[in-house]
Amino acid sequence: MILRTTPCIKAITTAGALAERLRNEINAGRWTVGETLRQEELASEFAVSRIPIREALAQLHAEGLIVVEHYRGARIKGLEPLQVEELFDLRLLIEGDLLRRAIPAHTKASVRRLQLIQTQLRHEENRLGWIASDRAFHEALYAPADRPQSLALLGQLRAPVERFSLQQLSPRARQREWDQEHRALISAAAARDTDTALAAIKKHLDGTRAIVLAAACSPQEE
Amino acid sequence: MILRTTPCIKAITTAGALAERLRNEINAGRWTVGETLRQEELASEFAVSRIPIREALAQLHAEGLIVVEHYRGARIKGLEPLQVEELFDLRLLIEGDLLRRAIPAHTKASVRRLQLIQTQLRHEENRLGWIASDRAFHEALYAPADRPQSLALLGQLRAPVERFSLQQLSPRARQREWDQEHRALISAAAARDTDTALAAIKKHLDGTRAIVLAAACSPQEE
DNA sequence: TTTTCAAAAATTGGATACAATTATTCAATG
DNA sequence: CATTGAATAATTGTATCCAATTTTTGAAAA
Numbered sequence: 360m361i362l363r364t365t366p367c368i369k370a371i372t373t374a375g376a377l378a379e380r381l382r383n384e385i386n387a388g389r390w391t392v393g394e395t396l397r398q399e400e401l402a403s404e405f406a407v408s409r410i411p412i413r414e415a416l417a418q419l420h421a422e423g424l425i426v427v428e429h430y431r432g433a434r435i436k437g438l439e440p441l442q443v444e445e446l447f448d449l450r451l452l453i454e455g456d457l458l459r460r461a462i463p464a465h466t467k468a469s470v471r472r473l474q475l476i477q478t479q480l481r482h483e484e485n486r487l488g489w490i491a492s493d494r495a496f497h498e499a500l501y502a503p504a505d506r507p508q509s510l511a512l513l514g515q516l517r518a519p520v521e522r523f524s525l526q527q528l529s530p531r532a533r534q535r536e537w538d539q540e541h542r543a544l545i546s547a548a549a550a551r552d553t554d555t556a557l558a559a560i561k562k563h564l565d566g567t568r569a570i571v572l573a574a575a576c577s578p579q580e581e
Numbered sequence: 582m583i584l585r586t587t588p589c590i591k592a593i594t595t596a597g598a599l600a601e602r603l604r605n606e607i608n609a610g611r612w613t614v615g616e617t618l619r620q621e622e623l624a625s626e627f628a629v630s631r632i633p634i635r636e637a638l639a640q641l642h643a644e645g646l647i648v649v650e651h652y653r654g655a656r657i658k659g660l661e662p663l664q665v666e667e668l669f670d671l672r673l674l675i676e677g678d679l680l681r682r683a684i685p686a687h688t689k690a691s692v693r694r695l696q697l698i699q700t701q702l703r704h705e706e707n708r709l710g711w712i713a714s715d716r717a718f719h720e721a722l723y724a725p726a727d728r729p730q731s732l733a734l735l736g737q738l739r740a741p742v743e744r745f746s747l748q749q750l751s752p753r754a755r756q757r758e759w760d761q762e763h764r765a766l767i768s769a770a771a772a773r774d775t776d777t778a779l780a781a782i783k784k785h786l787d788g789t790r791a792i793v794l795a796a797a798c799s800p801q802e803e
Numbered sequence: 804t805t806t807t808c809a810a811a812a813a814t815t816g817g818a819t820a821c822a823a824t825t826a827t828t829c830a831a832t833g
Numbered sequence: 834c835a836t837t838g839a840a841t842a843a844t845t846g847t848a849t850c851c852a853a854t855t856t857t858t859g860a861a862a863a
Contacts (some may be wrong), residue, residue, distance in 0.1 A: 397815095399814075410846080421599070429816085429854085431854085431855070446730055449675070452674055452678055507664075510670060512671065513732065515737075518735075539849090594816085596817095629817075631846095633816080652844075653845080656810060
């Protein structure tokens, strides 16, 4: 039996690979909010027919990244301020629950893993790599809770927001704050101090929410 | 401008209509856990090509009702006991939050609406109609909270479980309990008594969890 | 100049046809 | 009799083509 060492899931389906590729493009800011993704254009770009493109778009729709209208195409989805507020309230609810379960279950090994990811994250220059590392950090933070359903749900809450949370990555000040907040989470995990961890995640989410609110001020659709 | 009076969303897409149809068939128990849904078979049954069938299957996959494997088809997804536990924990988390916001915002009109739905639910003989009414009840219960994202998330938590929650509808005893629990929620909403409502929803979810656990004891897939 | 409306172009949705992969059959072998 | 393995069948994935719908264009009219 072969064990996979890379944490990245290989997309065996072409539609899956396309969805991953398009997700990255969206997160990298290739399209602006409200812009439509033309099937023919994407098909010729990736040298496939429109069928797998359509399946990839359906997947992105399910992830909440695009809005699809009958006979009118797929457009990049924007976020209203109220939606952002609600999404982050939900994240606090779920991430808090995950933390409560994960913190007591953290070990020296799991904390070490967190530190490694954070080191990698600190030196990440590329926007996409930064997103991936941040995702990995939070997954590792919550992994000891052993709650796959919650993690999946959390992923759905993160997806539509990631686009905006790294759009403003440039302000180095916020980047430094981000790093400090992650370190606070790590030390709370190391000390198995749930209350401190909860306070830290609340602060972290509040900071991220502010960034997303600032970035997602476009008054579009649905 | 035309206002739609029916609460049911019309599926303009054929794929959407197919997905709704298939979802009902799944909930009605047409297939057992682990059974595969053949594209050709469904295509000829609904007199369409396999393309819209595939899109419908992708949608059901996103809803967590089926598992899709490359070149191996779509199979009805089962639930492990641990998954059921976690799903209901998450529901309690989110439905509790929704209740906290909804109860103080309930009005005479919204409570009246709840009563109407509950009356309809009580006389519902058909399994599918019962599911739809129960869904409507909970939507009406949480509607005053005005939290669309939370409702959507809740829908995703309910979907994979509905199949099993009505499988054991037959025991009239449980059906009577169910009715009583709903009535408790209604009166708590009428009295704007949040704590009582929270206790009632916990009891209701615990009861439903037990039913689902009993029904979903099959040790299949993924 | 602006508005209206019909024809043309562009785009998406669905059907058919073919390629890639998996499942099944059945004869040969131990 | 059980097991192996190659040929066959069945099934899914993708490309191409046509139909349905929307968007654009441009000329006529106010």
